[in-house]
Amino acid sequence: MHLPVVNLRPSIEATRPEWQARLDAMFARGQFILGEGLAEFERDYAASLQAKFAVGVANGTDAIALCLRAARVTGETITTALSAPFTGIAITSAGAKIRFADVDPETLSVDPDDLGNRITKRTAALVPVHLYGQPCRIDRIAKLGPVVIQDACQAHGARFQGQPLTKFSPYVAYSFYPTKNLGALGDGGAVVTDRADVARRLRLLRDGGRKGGQVSYETGINSRLDEMQCCYLSAFLPRLAEWNAQRRHLAKLYDESLTGCPGIQLLKRHACSVSHLYVVRAKQRGRLREYLAQHGIGTGIHYPVPLHLHPAFASAGQKRGSLPHAEKACREIVSLPLWPYLPDSGAFEVAERIRAFYAGGGG
Ligand SMILES: Cc1ncc(COP(=O)(O)O)c(C=O)c1O
Numbered sequence: 259m260h261l262p263v264v265n266l267r268p269s270i271e272a273t274r275p276e277w278q279a280r281l282d283a284m285f286a287r288g289q290f291i292l293g294e295g296l297a298e299f300e301r302d303y304a305a306s307l308q309a310k311f312a313v314g315v316a317n318g319t320d321a322i323a324l325c326l327r328a329a330r331v332t333g334e335t336i337t338t339a340l341s342a343p344f345t346g347i348a349i350t351s352a353g354a355k356i357r358f359a360d361v362d363p364e365t366l367s368v369d370p371d372d373l374g375n376r377i378t379k380r381t382a383a384l385v386p387v388h389l390y391g392q393p394c395r396i397d398r399i400a401k402l403g404p405v406v407i408q409d410a411c412q413a414h415g416a417r418f419q420g421q422p423l424t425k426f427s428p429y430v431a432y433s434f435y436p437t438k439n440l441g442a443l444g445d446g447g448a449v450v451t452d453r454a455d456v457a458r459r460l461r462l463l464r465d466g467g468r469k470g471g472q473v474s475y476e477t478g479i480n481s482r483l484d485e486m487q488c489c490y491l492s493a494f495l496p497r498l499a500e501w502n503a504q505r506r507h508l509a510k511l512y513d514e515s516l517t518g519c520p521g522i523q524l525l526k527r528h529a530c531s532v533s534h535l536y537v538v539r540a541k542q543r544g545r546l547r548e549y550l551a552q553h554g555i556g557t558g559i560h561y562p563v564p565l566h567l568h569p570a571f572a573s574a575g576q577k578r579g580s581l582p583h584a585e586k587a588c589r590e591i592v593s594l595p596l597w598p599y600l601p602d603s604g605a606f607e608v609a610e611r612i613r614a615f616y617a618g619g620g621g
Contacts, residue, residue, distance in 0.1 A: 261595045261604050263556035264437050268599035269494065269501065276493035284485050292465070295488035300448070302495055307415070309424040309450045311457035314483025315464050318411040318433020321447035322348035324481065325407040325429035326383060328449075328459045333382030337409070338368035338394075339564040339576075339584035341387045345409050346565045348431075349385060350573075357381075357574050358566040360581040364526040366537070366591070367394035369583070374402050388413035390560070391439065391505070391534030392527060393423070400426040407431060411447075412534040414440040415502045419530065428453040434483075434491060439505065439534050440498050442487035501598035505533040508596055508605050512536050515609030521546075521616040523590075535560055539590040541616075547592060549615045555608055558593040 270277075284295055296314050304312040315321050322345065326335065335354040337345055340361045349356045359373040368386050377384075384402060386394045387409040396418050400406055408423055410416065411433035417423065423430045432438075434446030449460050462469060467478035483491075509527060516522050516538065523539040537560065540546050547557045564584040566576035578585065594608050 259604060259607055260554040261556060261600075261608060263558045263593060263595050265597050265600070266436055266441070268597070269497070270443070272599070273493045273497065276496075277490050280489035280493055281486070284489055290485045291482055293485045295485040295492065296483055299483075299488040299492045299495070302492065303448060304450060306495060306498065307424070307430075307450055308422040309430075310452045311454065312448050312450045313457055313460040313464065314488070315447045315449065315460075316481040316483065317445040318409075318431060318435065318447040319344040319348045319351070320464070320479065320481040321411075321431035321433065321449050322385065322407060322409055323352040324460055324463050324479070325431055325449055326352035326354055327463055327478075328456055329383065329405045329407070329429065331383040331405060331407075334378070334380045335383040335385060336373060336376055336381060336404075337385040337565070338387050338389070339566050339581045340366055340368075340561060340587060341389060341409065341565060342411070342561065343565065343568060343570065344433075345385060345387055345411075346568065346571050348409075350571070354383065355573070356571055358564075358571075358576055358581060358584075360583045361587060363583045363587070365392060365394075365528075366390070366525060366587055367392060368399075370395040370398040370402075373399060377402060377404065383407060385409055387411075388416055388423075390525075390531070390537055391416060392531035393418040396423065396426045405429070410450075411435075412438065413532055414438060415498050416532045417530055424450055424452045428456050434487065439502060439532055440491065440494055443490050444487055446483050446487045446491065448483065502532045504598040505596060506531070508600055508602070509533040509536050511602055511605045512538075512594060512596075512609060515606060516612065519609070519613050519616060522612060533596065535593045536596040537591050537593050539587070540592045540612075541590075543590060543592055546612065546615055550608070550611055553611050555611060556595060559588075559591060560593050562588055564588050
């Protein structure tokens with residue numbers, strides 16, 4: 259069996275009649291930016307998350323950056339050292355001064371104690387990430403003081419202890435990059451909020467500071483979620499809960515099949531995770547990945563370098579050794595194949611191959 263790390267084709271095929279009908283309607287309308295399709299998707303997406311407003315933007319990076327601009331944050335902003343580089347890029351592109359906190363070694367989400375200890379008088383905002391689809395300790399982080407922008411780019415549909423994420427802060431940013439739990443077939447993103455003033459300001463900022471006419475009232479940016487992507491997103495959205503349930507089921511199968519496997523350490527997962535990625539720590543990671551590749555099994559690393567060690571974020575002044583848990587995790591983590599239509603037999607095969615690798619003394 260050939261098992262890539264992710265396969266979008268089954269989700270696209272399963273929804274073909276829905277997105278095809280929407281594309282036909284879009285071509286008939288002839289409006290491709292800021293049209294009816296966006297308004298409908300924004301309404302439905304907000305409702306699906308039990309939030310009041312969703313504002314579509316061009317990608318998840320802009321969603322985070324626009325939240326920082328909407329909150330008028332330009333000062334020190336602390337995020338986790340373990341995330342996609344775009345979390346950091348969003349912070350620097352908004353003009354804020356980036357700093358990093360370490361992760362909890364059990365979940366790899368930002369450690370709320372470490373984050374709290376790094377807050378100073380200069381700290382203006384926090385950008386916690388709901389990494390791999392698992393909400394971080396947003397209940398504790400929301401009480402730390404600074405403005406909280408949630409990077410939920412990997413966590414569509416996730417709630418924290420049964421509560422919508424918008425209950426913890428008025429800025430929740432999502433990415434619709436194609437491989438996400440809710441992905442477009444191109445770039446896309448959204449900010450979800452319960453606050454009418456925040457939604458209003460984001461709509462202004464995403465459209466060049468305009469209010470529907472040709473006058474710019476503020477130096478916003480051009481970051482709109484286009485009508486074509488809304489056709490796909492509106493077709494996929496009714497399946498999100500079912501696809502998340504399937505991801506959770508597969509993550510549980512992996513957990514069960516890999517428990518006690520020598521060389522493998524599982525991450526702690528909570529019931530509220532939407533299992534965007536299935537990640538374990540692995541001994542001899544490089545050789546394990548090669549062995550799996552030889553058997554047709556794809557893997558990924560999310561992420562190989564902690565953000566404080568990226569040259570782009572050297573301004574944080576945090577050297578090697580300063581965030582030991584994130585640094586160690588980056589040397590050990592590996593993401594295994596996971597997508598909603600992956601058959602159970604696929605997950606079992608991956609787990610068996612991993613066991614065979616370590617039983618053979620590590621390949
Ligand atoms: C955690 C996280 N933050 C931010 C982003 C940026 O999203 P986008 O690629 O849509 O700009 C991504 C996705 O790449 C992500 O996974």
